[in-house]
Amino acid sequence: RSMLDRCRLPTHQAWANYGGRGIKVCARWQESFANFWADMGNTYEKGLTIDRIDNNGNYEKDNCRWVSAKR
Numbered sequence: 001r002s003m004l005d006r007c008r009l010p011t012h013q014a015w016a017n018y019g020g021r022g023i024k025v026c027a028r029w030q031e032s033f034a035n036f037w038a039d040m041g042n043t044y045e046k047g048l049t050i051d052r053i054d055n056n057g058n059y060e061k062d063n064c065r066w067v068s069a070k071r
Helices: 002-008 027-031 033-043
Strands: 048-052 064-068
Touching (some): 027 033, 033 064
C-alpha cells in the first residue's frame, strides 16, 4: 500500500522522493495485489522489503527485488 501511496499521493510524506520525481508503479501492479504477488511473492521472505534495482526506475517486476530493511 505504501508503495502505491508514495508514488500517487502528493499528500504522502515521501511523495517528493517518489511520485514527485516521476517514479511510478506499473499498471499491472496497480490493477491488483494479486498481480503484484504473482510477480514478486515467490521470492519473498519474512522481514524483507521491496527495493528498486535502479533507484530512478519504476516499481515493476524487472526493476524490483526483496532486500533486508536498511538500518
